[in-house]
Amino acid sequence: MSDLEENVPVIKKFVENDAGDGTRREDQYLTGRKLVIALLSVLSCMFLVGLDQTIVTTILTQVGNKFDAFSKIGWLVSGFMVPIAVFAANWGQASIIFGRKYTMLVGIVLFEAGSLLCALATGMNMLIGGRVLAGFGAGCIQTLVFIVSSEMTPINLRPFVFASFGLVMAVSLVSGPIIGGAFASSVSWRWCFYVNLPIGGLAGLMFSLTFNPPPPKIELRSKFKLIxxxxxxxxxxxxxxxxxxxxxxxxxxxxxxxxxxxxxxxxxxxxxxxxxxxxxxxxxHPLIPFDLVKVLPLTAAGFCMFFMFMTFMGSLLYQSVYYQNIKGRDALHSGLSTLTIVIPMIMGSVGGGIAIGRTRHIKPFLVSASAIVLVGSGLLTLVEVDSSLGQLIGYNIPFSMGCGLLLQGCLSSSQVVAPKIDGGIIMASSFMLFMRSIGAALASILCDIIYHSSFNTKLQPALNALTDKSLIDELSAFDFASLSSNTGSLATLSPKALLVVRKVMMNSIRNVYYFVCGTAALALIFGVFTSNRRVPSKDEVVTKKERDAQDRAALELANKSDNALEASDLSSRISTTERDSGSVTTTKELNTEKA
CATH class of the missing domain: 4.10.860 (DNA Excision Repair, Uvrb; Chain A)
Incomplete structure (x- = not known):
C-alpha cells in the first residue's frame, strides 16, 4: 500500500449512497429558513393531494345529477387513484434522471392543470379527464415529497420530518369531506378544485426558490435512454x-x-x-431493482405499509358511511365526526416520530403499533347502530393512534435498510410509496365489494324475519337497488323500516371491519420481519466536510497513481465504507486499529 493510499480518509460513519446522477447527497441538505420554507411548501402540496382523495366524496351525487351521468360518478374517485398507483414507481426513477426539483415541479403543474380542468368542466367526461390528469400530478407529488424530504435532511432528523407528514396526511384525508361539504352547500362544488390553484401555485413557487440542489450531471441525450x-x-x-x-x-x-x-x-x-x-x-434500468427487493427487511416494511394502508383506508371510508347512512348525518357533519379518527392519528404520528427520533429505536415501536392496530380493528367490530359517541371515540383511539405510529415505523425502517446502490434511498422511498398507493386503491375497491355483497346477502333473511305486515309491505315496495348509487331514498322510510335497513347496513359494515382485522394481522406479521437497526445519531452520520475530505483524497490519488484501476478501486471502497459509529480516520490508522 502506498503512502498516499495510507492517508486517504475512510469514513467510519453511517453513509448513504448518492443518487447516481453525479450529485452528492450532502450537497442536497438544507438548514435554517430555507429548510423550513421548503418543508412547508412540500407539506402544502401533500395536503392538497390528500384532500383531493376524499373531497369529492361529498359532491358525487350533486355532480352526477348536474351532468345527468350518475352512473359515472365512481370514476371521479377511481380516475384520480389509478394514475397514482400506476406510476408510483416511475417518479423515483424520473427524479434521478431529470432531478428531484424539476420532477417535483412537473408534478405540481400537472396537478394544478388537472384541478383547473375539473373546475371548468362542462360535462362528466371532461371532469373525469381532469381527475385523471390531476392523479398523474398527485402521484408525482406524493412520491417526490418523501424523496425530497430525504434529500433535504440527514437520516437522524427524518423521523421528525415523517411525523409532520403523518400529521398532514391525517388532517387532509379527514378534512376532505368537511371542506367539500362546506363548498358544495355554501358556494359551488367547483371550489373543491379551485382551492388547489392558489395554494399549489404558492407552494410550487416557494419550493422552486428554496430547494436548489446541483442539477444531475447526465447528458440530455442520455437521459431518455435511462427510462x-x-x-x-x-x-x-x-x-x-x-x-x-x-x-x-x-x-x-x-x-x-x-x-x-x-x-x-x-x-x-x-x-x-x-x-x-x-x-x-x-x-x-429497472423501476424496482432486484437489489432493492432482495433486502428482506425492506420488502417486509413495504408489505407492512401495504397492509397498513389497506386497513386504514378501509376503516376511514366505511366509518364515513356509518355516520352518513346509519347515524343520518349530512356530509359536513359526517366529516366532522371523523375527527375521532384524525386526532388520535395525529397524536400517534407525531408522538411516534418524536419517540423514534429520541430513542433511535424503530422496530419496537413498529411491532407494538401493528399489534395496537390489530386490537383497534377488533374493537371496531363492536360498533352498533346505536353506539354512543363515547363508545365510538373509545373504539377509535387505539386504532387511529396505532396507524399513525405504524406509518412512522415503516418509513423510518425503509430508510435505514435502503440498499447501498446508487439512488438506494430514492428507490426505497419510491417502493414504499408504490406499496402504499396500491394498498389504498385496492382497499377502497375490495371494501366496496364486501359491503355491497354483504348487504345483498343479509337483506333477504332480515326481511323474511319480519312479522309486522305493514312493515313487510313498506319494505317490499322499496327500491333497494337504488341504494348502491344514492342513499337519499332512505329518508322516505318510516322509523321502524329505517331501523331494519340500518341494521342490515351495520352488519355489512361489520364485515368490512372483519376484513380490516385480517389486513391488520398481515401488517403485524410483516412488521415482525423488519430490521432491528436503529436510526443513526447525529454524530454517527457523515457530514459534508468529511465527504469533501474524502473526495479530495480520492481525486488526488486518481491524479497521482500510476495504476488507474487501483485508484478507482480505492475511491469506490472509501466512498461506500459504512460503520455504526466513529469519526474520520485514515486508511493507515484503520489498519492499525484492526491489528
Whole structure:
C-alpha cells in the first residue's frame, strides 16, 4: 500500500449512497429558513393531494345529477387513484434522471392543470379527464415529497420530518369531506378544485426558490435512454387492468364470474408478473431493482405499509358511511365526526416520530403499533347502530393512534435498510410509496365489494324475519337497488323500516371491519420481519466536510497513481465504507486499529 493510499480518509460513519446522477447527497441538505420554507411548501402540496382523495366524496351525487351521468360518478374517485398507483414507481426513477426539483415541479403543474380542468368542466367526461390528469400530478407529488424530504435532511432528523407528514396526511384525508361539504352547500362544488390553484401555485413557487440542489450531471441525450419504457408499459397495463377489472365488480357492472372481469384480472396479473421478470432479469434500468427487493427487511416494511394502508383506508371510508347512512348525518357533519379518527392519528404520528427520533429505536415501536392496530380493528367490530359517541371515540383511539405510529415505523425502517446502490434511498422511498398507493386503491375497491355483497346477502333473511305486515309491505315496495348509487331514498322510510335497513347496513359494515382485522394481522406479521437497526445519531452520520475530505483524497490519488484501476478501486471502497459509529480516520490508522 502506498503512502498516499495510507492517508486517504475512510469514513467510519453511517453513509448513504448518492443518487447516481453525479450529485452528492450532502450537497442536497438544507438548514435554517430555507429548510423550513421548503418543508412547508412540500407539506402544502401533500395536503392538497390528500384532500383531493376524499373531497369529492361529498359532491358525487350533486355532480352526477348536474351532468345527468350518475352512473359515472365512481370514476371521479377511481380516475384520480389509478394514475397514482400506476406510476408510483416511475417518479423515483424520473427524479434521478431529470432531478428531484424539476420532477417535483412537473408534478405540481400537472396537478394544478388537472384541478383547473375539473373546475371548468362542462360535462362528466371532461371532469373525469381532469381527475385523471390531476392523479398523474398527485402521484408525482406524493412520491417526490418523501424523496425530497430525504434529500433535504440527514437520516437522524427524518423521523421528525415523517411525523409532520403523518400529521398532514391525517388532517387532509379527514378534512376532505368537511371542506367539500362546506363548498358544495355554501358556494359551488367547483371550489373543491379551485382551492388547489392558489395554494399549489404558492407552494410550487416557494419550493422552486428554496430547494436548489446541483442539477444531475447526465447528458440530455442520455437521459431518455435511462427510462425503463418496457417496465413502465408492463406495470401500467398490469395495475390498470387488474384494478379496473375489480372495479367492474364493485360497481355492479359485471359479476365476479363474468368473462370481462376474469379476463381483465388474469391479464392484469400476467402483466404484473411479467413486469417483475423483466425488472429482475432483463432491464438495465429497472423501476424496482432486484437489489432493492432482495433486502428482506425492506420488502417486509413495504408489505407492512401495504397492509397498513389497506386497513386504514378501509376503516376511514366505511366509518364515513356509518355516520352518513346509519347515524343520518349530512356530509359536513359526517366529516366532522371523523375527527375521532384524525386526532388520535395525529397524536400517534407525531408522538411516534418524536419517540423514534429520541430513542433511535424503530422496530419496537413498529411491532407494538401493528399489534395496537390489530386490537383497534377488533374493537371496531363492536360498533352498533346505536353506539354512543363515547363508545365510538373509545373504539377509535387505539386504532387511529396505532396507524399513525405504524406509518412512522415503516418509513423510518425503509430508510435505514435502503440498499447501498446508487439512488438506494430514492428507490426505497419510491417502493414504499408504490406499496402504499396500491394498498389504498385496492382497499377502497375490495371494501366496496364486501359491503355491497354483504348487504345483498343479509337483506333477504332480515326481511323474511319480519312479522309486522305493514312493515313487510313498506319494505317490499322499496327500491333497494337504488341504494348502491344514492342513499337519499332512505329518508322516505318510516322509523321502524329505517331501523331494519340500518341494521342490515351495520352488519355489512361489520364485515368490512372483519376484513380490516385480517389486513391488520398481515401488517403485524410483516412488521415482525423488519430490521432491528436503529436510526443513526447525529454524530454517527457523515457530514459534508468529511465527504469533501474524502473526495479530495480520492481525486488526488486518481491524479497521482500510476495504476488507474487501483485508484478507482480505492475511491469506490472509501466512498461506500459504512460503520455504526466513529469519526474520520485514515486508511493507515484503520489498519492499525484492526491489528
Amino acid at each position: 425503463d419504457y418496457t417496465g413502465t408499459l408492463l406495470i401500467a397495463a398490469g395495475v390498470v387492468l387488474f384494478l379496473v377489472g375489480v372495479t367492474f365488480t364493485s360497481t355492479g357492472q359485471y359479476p365476479w364470474d363474468s368473462a370481462a372481469v376474469i379476463s381483465m384480472v388474469v391479464l392484469g396479473s400476467l402483466f404484473f408478473i411479467s413486469f417483475f421478470v423483466w425488472s429482475f432479469k432483463f432491464s438495465h
